[in-house]
Amino acid sequence: MRIIRGQKMGGDMLNDYGKSLFKPWLSVQNVVLVLAGIFVAGLAIRIYSLNSSEIASWVQAFGSIAAIWGAFAISNGQVKRAQQEKRDEAKQRFAACYAVVQSAAEHCNSLKVMISQNPPPQVFTMSWDSVLGEMLQASLSSLRQIPAHELGSYEVVVAYQAITGSMAKILGLVADFKARQAFVDAEAGYLFGEMYTQCSLVAFRWEKFKQESGFSEPEES
Template identity: 30%
Template sequence: MMELYFSSFTTSSDIASWVQAIGSIAAIGAAIIISRVQINSDRHKTAQIALEKKEGFAAVAYSALMQAEYLANATTNLDSEQFRQLLLISVHSIQGSINALSTIPLHEIGSANAILGFITLNREMVGLKYDLDQFIAGPLGNHNAYLVFSKCINKRCGTVNALASHTFKALDVSSDRFKSKFDNVINISKGD
């Protein structure tokens, strides 16, 4: 039976035709496999880029959160003069967070809740900076004004905290992921 099958390939043109057909099928199969591998690779790269963007957006929100928490802690742990000196430095950091929050391309965030979180977080940081500017310009030496102001700052910082937490949840990113990174940046800037 095998003899009969192979005996039909008596001429070299028959053999060449079959080899060409088998080669064509193999080339088509290889092209399909290569294209699937490339598509999977592109999907992975796209997902990785999206994750990095999301983490970058969340890092900006985390920075604002840490500045607000730092100020809230300072109002309870420092006297009014120490706090005044801290404010003069903090205003610039808060302005940096406002600038970063303002330049986030909202159309790339993807989640409506995260977009609202960033808009509201930015507004609260602008309000926090306004409050700081008002305190610096006005009743710096007045201890009673300091007490009222520190309550106001703590309330606004609590709002920033809640908004940042909401934003992390909307982005589906844990703030714990940024804590060690942010702490490392702080330690480097302090010269530790």
Template identity: 30%
Template sequence: MFDGPWGTCMLVRGLNPSECASWVQAWGSIGAILAAVMVAFVQHRQNLRQQRLVAELARRQAIAAHVARGEAMSSELAAATPLAVSPATAEWVSVLGHTQRVMTELGVFDSLPVNSLPDGEAINAVRQISRHVAEWNGALQYAYAARSAGHDLAEVRHQFEMKIAEASEQLRRELQILKSSALDPD
């Protein structure tokens, strides 16, 4: 038995040293188990946080790649219809072909998963880009059809150039909205 002010073991009087050692070991084991559970919990939370950060980085990189490609296509679109090109020449056909390639490239926005976008503003911007691309493709198809049908190509070219100039500006606006909404840090 313990004597003096320290005559208790685990706040219980009357325990012999062997019993006291058993109680200390039991409480120590419980403490170690709780510590192990706590370490596992903290590590799991850190792993989840890391996975979320990696997923967010991948999402932002995918959107940034789409925006960069869209900006490049917007520049190409703005330069797609030089006024000096006669609508009756092979150069005009080349301009139409180039514009069609740009429109095809802009179709990548249809592949951007809506659930990867952070908010309604970004979702709306992507939907607007896709809608505009469909409209611009319609104008492109009309230009091809009008050329094939022998319509007044100067007027067709003028309408096409106006539509493409408008398209380029709309695309820039939508890309800016997408960039500010989806890529700028909160």
């Protein structure tokens, strides 16, 4: 049963592939062209009174031409399909990169909202150690794995690099201040101000990234 089922599935796949190859030929224009060719061939035979050997020679010649044209059509169709597959793969790769940059921008926005409320240094430290720090570190790691040369335009690459730089700056600021073991009010104010600036830069560059990429986000169902 398994062998028969496998053969049946293989036959279905072959039929589907064959249909994909011959589908471009099954058009009204091609059918009309074939009928016109048959009519012209029959008319020529009647007018020039061709014998069987001459008819065979002409049929062979037309068959050779048709075979060459068919091989070209199949090859051209395969090339077009391969090119379309490459375009689809490139779109999928960019969609993944877009999601990484979007996630980083959203995490920075969450940080911006929190520090805009000017939390006590202890509260900020607890939030950073429990959630924010890991989220931003993971976002930065993902950003650094994106191949910048595949992002497309110059503007998109610049926006991506600016976002990555601001993320690294934020993490560096926090690491520096945490290494001091204690926050004073002036240091906390400076830290929050610098992080707020970097988060604002990320938001600005994210808008540029979206605008220049021209990527359409999938609609939520």
